Amino acid sequence: MAEREGTRVLAVVPARGGSKGVPGKNLAKVGDDPLITRAVRALRNAAGVDQVVVSTDSIEIGSVAEAAGATFLPRPNELSGDRVSSEAVLLHALDTYAEQHGADPDVVLMVQCTSPFIGTETIEGVVSLILDDGWDCAFTAVRVHEFLWRRDAENAAVAVNHDAAVRPLRQQREPEFRETGAVYGMRVAGFRAARHRFFGRIGLVEMPATHAIEIDTQEDLAIARALAGSIDSPRGSEIDVDAVVTDFDGVHTDDRALVLQDGTEGVLVSRSDGAGVARLNKAGIPLLILSVEQNPVVAARAKKLGAQVLHGVGDKAAVLKTWLAEQRLDPARVAYVGNDLRDLDAMAMVGWPIAVQDARPEVRQAARLVLNRPGGFGAVREVADLVVHAVERRNGQ
Numbered sequence: 001m002a003e004r005e006g007t008r009v010l011a012v013v014p015a016r017g018g019s020k021g022v023p024g025k026n027l028a029k030v031g032d033d034p035l036i037t038r039a040v041r042a043l044r045n046a047a048g049v050d051q052v053v054v055s056t057d058s059i060e061i062g063s064v065a066e067a068a069g070a071t072f073l074p075r076p077n078e079l080s081g082d083r084v085s086s087e088a089v090l091l092h093a094l095d096t097y098a099e100q101h102g103a104d105p106d107v108v109l110m111v112q113c114t115s116p117f118i119g120t121e122t123i124e125g126v127v128s129l130i131l132d133d134g135w136d137c138a139f140t141a142v143r144v145h146e147f148l149w150r151r152d153a154e155n156a157a158v159a160v161n162h163d164a165a166v167r168p169l170r171q172q173r174e175p176e177f178r179e180t181g182a183v184y185g186m187r188v189a190g191f192r193a194a195r196h197r198f199f200g201r202i203g204l205v206e207m208p209a210t211h212a213i214e215i216d217t218q219e220d221l222a223i224a225r226a227l228a229g230s231i232d233s234p235r236g237s238e239i240d241v242d243a244v245v246t247d248f249d250g251v252h253t254d255d256r257a258l259v260l261q262d263g264t265e266g267v268l269v270s271r272s273d274g275a276g277v278a279r280l281n282k283a284g285i286p287l288l289i290l291s292v293e294q295n296p297v298v299a300a301r302a303k304k305l306g307a308q309v310l311h312g313v314g315d316k317a318a319v320l321k322t323w324l325a326e327q328r329l330d331p332a333r334v335a336y337v338g339n340d341l342r343d344l345d346a347m348a349m350v351g352w353p354i355a356v357q358d359a360r361p362e363v364r365q366a367a368r369l370v371l372n373r374p375g376g377f378g379a380v381r382e383v384a385d386l387v388v389h390a391v392e393r394r395n396g397q
Contacts, residue, residue: 007131009050010105011043011123012093013070013113014086017058022221026061030116031228035215036061039113040068045385046123047275048131049109053097055079055089086110087195094188104188107131110197115182116224117211117231120385121272121378126185128271129203136200137186141177142212145170177204180212210372231372238390239352239369242333244280244383245320248291248298248311250339251356254376267297270377276384277305283391288323290316292342317345324349337383338363339375354383 015036019025027034033041036054043052054065055073057080062072073096079089090110098104107130111118122140129138148160161176183205184197191199210231215221249255252273258266280287287307291298294312302309313319324331335352336343339359347353347366355367358374373379 007107008105009048009107009109009127010097011049011052011109011111012090013039013052013054013111014089015054015056015061015113016080017056017061018082022215022218025215026113027064028221030224031232034064035113035116036065037068038116039111039118040065040070042118042120042123043111044069046120048124048127053093055093087197106188108186108188108191110184112181114215115180115213116215117213118182119211119378121270121381122205122207122211123183124272124275125205126183129205130185130187135203136190137198138203138205139184140180140182140205140207142180142209143175143206144178145173145175177206180207181214182207238393239335239383239386240390241335241352241387243286243288243327243329244335244387245288245290246337246380247339247343248289249293250375251337252301252376252380254374265295265297268376269301270381272378273380274305276381277307279388280384281306283388285387285391290320290346316342317349320346320349335383
């Protein structure tokens with residue numbers, strides 16, 4: 001159910017000036033930037049988000065938000081206390097938007113800047129569930145396999161989500177999902193009627209465990225700061241190249257295939273990756289998909305992306321060498337993204353050998369950069385953002 005054309009998506013970041021657990025929390029730095037800046041940047045980089053509003057009672061937070069590219073929405077006194085609901089803040093932002101534009105947006109997002117590692121692909125996933133897949137609302141969560149307990153009235157431990165007498169292996173348990181508090185999305189008409197973030201058909205967007213940190217205490221802030229160097233993509237990891245080459249299975253997909261009754265195959269791909277390739281195309285950076293598999297689904301995906309494709313390839317390195325010569329490309333200024341042993345020879349030919357997060361250990365070892373995202377879950381978008389960032393920096397943008 002696609003309904004993107006003409007739709008409007010408003011993102012609201014609630015950010016009070018006061019915080020009891022961590023004073024000045026929303027302006028606290030993680031990595032090189034304050035939390036509010038990180039949230040605004042993630043939203044501005046996300047495809048489909050039309051406007052970013054920061055609702056705050058703090059002039060300082062509002063100024064930092066504006067510098068990051070958001071609209072500063074002063075919050076009235078009655079919405080500035082620590083007992084005010086997030087829903088009330090959203091309704092105020094929506095009322096202001098409607099007054100200014102004459103109508104509501106179609107979708108409203110609520111993003112908590114206390115989740116410092118929100119990926120643009122996660123935001124895009126929430127928007128996509130609502131606008132492309134027809135859900136009424138959606139939220140971010142992380143997969144868990146934890147055994148939960150509580151104490152009863154006599155202080156005895158009681159199993160909550162399992163039978164204490166049965167101890168299945170992790171892989172034998174159905175996963176559960178913990179709400180992260182990072183991103184919520186809602187159809188505005190339904191939200192106004194329900195006056196709550198959950199209503200109708202509720203969708204879930206899984207985010208990586210490494211991105212699911214939420215800062216509520218000084219200890220949380222210290223952990224986030226310690227992890228920022230490995231989770232963030234530092235400026236040294238900008239990928240300054242003239243072309244990107246990728247494997248298909250395990251890079252554009254999660255390496256699984258859906259086999260139908262008639263023997264045809266299908267795969268799951270990330271819309272976020274599609275948005276990333278669109279950024280590459282706009283920046284004038286060609287993308288080549290190089291695949292061993294001779295499968296119509298590879299050609300179909302490449303056509304939709306506007307990418308070149310060579311599939312049914314036995315010797316990837318030999319084919320890549322010929323292609324580089326034909327395109328008159330310097331191998332030192334080319335990136336190759338792989339995940340499996342058959343990619344190693346091709347990776348060795350280029351200046352930027354890159355591995356997806358879940359690549360084989362040998363591939364990770366050979367890579368100049370190991371991505372934060374696994375194949376099929378935004379890895380191509382991560383590469384595209386790093387490449388385009390380098391192009392923009394070269395051009396002084």
